[in-house]
Structures are given as structure tokens and as C-alpha cells.
Amino acid sequence: MSRTFGEYVRERREELREEDARFSVRQVAARIGVEPSYLSKVERGEQPPPSEATIAALAKELGEAPEVLLAMAGKVPSDLLGIIRRRPRLFSDLLRQLQDLPDHALLRLVREVRDGEW
Amino acid sequence: MSRTFGEYVRERREELREEDARFSVRQVAARIGVEPSYLSKVERGEQPPPSEATIAALAKELGEAPEVLLAMAGKVPSDLLGIIRRRPRLFSDLLRQLQDLPDHALLRLVREVRDGEW
């Protein structure tokens, strides 16, 4: 099994804590606006991952990409959902076409679109 | 305001009903596995749109693309969520890059990927 959301958060937080005591459960919880006991339970997998907003705040604290943390929580950033919902057929087809392409092909695509070649 | 989920379903169902009496609230509800009063309320917007599974069954009944009905319900097909979650950074970047491209550019992209030009 791969690393769960809680395990991953705990690892990242403990890492940061070695260099900065402000990364205790209590203090991180206070900064992201939840109760320490809740964060503790989430990290140990006793509670399911929190809401998108709380995960985003946590990602910021931990210096992580919110998308990645959200993905581990089984979620997808809501702005992406909005993009798909605006043109559902187009983006559904596109994603299903792209799903098996290797990373490098997708990266090339991102780059080419960014550089205005589309 | 644009057509809501319920309004759209009702319109489509009534259309089909003109040609086939089997498209009553009661009979459609029975075929998709919900209570008629529930479908009635959903169509009139008294209840929020149903679950993905129920919407998919409804789309099939009405001969509609499930993606479109789901989008009207404020949802995104769960298989697409899975695709994004597997490579969250890549697909997040990509979708954000593609969000403002016109339909024809996206269609061209879909076609080119399908034809193996990637």
C-alpha cells in the first residue's frame, strides 16, 4: 500500500519540525484553523481527510502543492471541476484520450500550449 | 439564468413522452430505480440532483451524454476524477492551460491525440 494522506502529512510535518519547533500538531492546527485533536486524528488516519479548504491551508503550511495533497485525500481541486463542467463533453473526451500518455508527452503538451502553439 | 438540471430532465422526458407513453414520471422512475415522488421533486427542483449513479441511469433513459447531465448537476464523472488524481500536478497544469482555448482547438487536440500524433 502507498502512503496515506495522514501518514504523508505527519511525515512532512515532523521533517519541518526538526528545524522549527513551530511545527507541532498544536501550532500547525492553530494556524490552519482546526482543533489539535482533530489534526492528530487525521494524521493517524483515525479521521478521514479534511475539507478542501483545510487541506489547502495545510498544503501551504507544509510547502506542498495543494493538488497533490488533495489527490491523496481522494479529491480534485474545485477550480478544475469548474473547468470541466463548463465544457463537459470536450474535456471528458480529452482527459480519456490523454489518460494513458506518458508524463513526458503530457509535459510537452503543457509546454506547447503555454508557448502559444495552440 | 440557464436551464437547471431538473428543468432540463423534465423537458427531455416530456419530449420523449410525446412519442412513447412509457416516459411518464412513474415509469421512468421505476426503470432507473427511484420512487416516482422523488423524481418528480428532482424535476421541479424541489430536491437537489441525485447521485452520480442515478444521473447516469437517467441519462441512459433519456439518450443523453451522462457528462452533460452530471455537469448540470454540478458534478464531474468519477472516472475523470480518477484520471486527474493519478497525476494531479500534470493534469492540473494541463487543464488550467487549456481552459481558455476555443472549442475548435480542443477538438483538434482530441483528434490528434486519438490519431496517435502524440
Add this chain to the structure above:
DNA sequence: TCATGCGTGTAGTATATACGACACAGTACC
């Protein structure tokens, strides 16, 4: 020794999600 901070256990809550059960009034057919 005692205040301060630590992680965690127990219990409870508010809100949303996704419906079902049942009854009722209207209409159409024979």
C-alpha cells in the same frame, strides 16, 4: 513544584446527501 506545552482519548454536533413510504386528488377508459 508548578506552569507551559505536548499529543491524544472520549463524546458530541451541525449540516448535507440521497433517498423511501405512503397517501391523495385528478383523469381516462370500459
Add this chain to the structure above:
DNA sequence: GGTACTGTGTCGTATATACTACACGCATGA
């Protein structure tokens, strides 16, 4: 004038989501 079908109103429910409140025992430092 019953039978069969229609849509809908009222009420209730099970499950999930996203947490809070509070207390406990341990460790550390003054």
C-alpha cells in the same frame, strides 16, 4: 362507476461530512 394510471404533497430516515469541546497524562524548564 369502478379500475388503472397519472403527478405530487407530507413525513421520515440512514449515512456521510467536517468538524468542536474538553479533559487527561506526560515531559520540560524555571
